[in-house]
Amino acid sequence: MPKTSPIQLTPVGVVRSDIKRPMLTAGESGLSLDERKDSIKAYHRRVKASECELVIDPQWEELLDGIEGFSHILVLYWPHLIDPEQRKLRKVHPMGRKDLPRQGIFATCSPARPNPVLVSAVPLVNRKNNILTVKGFEAVDGSPIIDVKPYSKSYLQVENLIMPAWMEQIHREVEDS
Template sequence: MPDTYESTPVATVVGGHTGVADDYQGGMEALIRLRDDFPAETLQGLAEFSHLVVTWHFHLARPDDVALHVRSPRGNPAWPATGTFVHRNHRRPNQLATSFPRILGVDGRDIRVTDLDAVDGTPVLDLAPWFPSMGPRGEVRVPSWVDDMLPDYWRRSDER
C-alpha cells in the first residue's frame, strides 16, 4: 500500500456558506460546479436522485490544525474526551469531509444543492448519488453527546 495518495478535485463549491461555522448549516443553496475538462454528460441522470454523497477537502484548514489526541468535542468539558477519528471536523489527518446535500437541479456542469456544509471555494474530491440501500444496515446508534452538540446544526442561519 502506498504511503501517499494524490487526488485532483472533480468540482468546486460555488456560493453557499462564505465562512466556517459549527452550526446553522441548513437552508443555504450552493452550486457544485464540475471542472470544465469533464463533459457535462458525466452528470446525466443525476437529477433523478434526491441526495448526493460529496467528499470534500477542508481547504481553509492548515496542516498544523490536525490534532492526533483525545479532546472534548468543541472544547466542551461536559462532553467526553474522544479520539481524533470520533470527530468530524478539520482536525483529521487528511482534512476530508463527507456531506449529503439535497439535489435541487442539474444544469450543464452545475449541480444546485441545499444543506451542503462546505463553504464557497471548497474543492470537491468526489461525488455520487445517495443510494439508501447502501446506507447503514441495522440499528444506528450514537452517544447522547452527539445529539446534545448538534441541535442547531441544520437550522437556517436566519433562525439564530
C-alpha cells in the same frame, strides 16, 4: 503494517457558497466554535435553508449524466482552510464544546484530521450542465470537491444505529433548530 504509497487526489470541482469561513476552527488547544452573532442553532437553521453550487470542472460534466434522477447526493470535499499543522490534533471536545468529553479525532466529525476528507449527504435541487445546485451544504466557499456520488439508501442506510450520548445530544440540539 506495510508501508503504503502516498495518495494523490485531484479536485473535480469547487463549492460556491455564501459561507466564507468555517464554523469550527482548529488550534493548539483543540477545536473552537467561531464567535458569531447567531447561535449554533440559528447557524444550522440558516445552512439547512440555503442553497449553493457545486461547480464541476467542464471536463467531468459527462460524468454527471443521470445524477439528476436522484433526490440526494453525497459530496466528498476537502476543508481547504484547515492549516496542515492543525491536522495533528489527536483528541478534541466535539464541536469545541468543553461540556462534552474529549474524543479521539476518528470518533468525531472534526475537519481537523490527518486526511480531512469530509462527506455530506445533501438534497440535489437542480443540475444545469456542469453545475449542481444543492441545499443545506455546510461547506466553505472555494472548498475543493473530491467526488460526487448518488445517495442510495440500500447501500448507505444502517439499521439499529447506536451513537454515544454526547453525539445524540448534539443531534438533538441541532434538530431542535
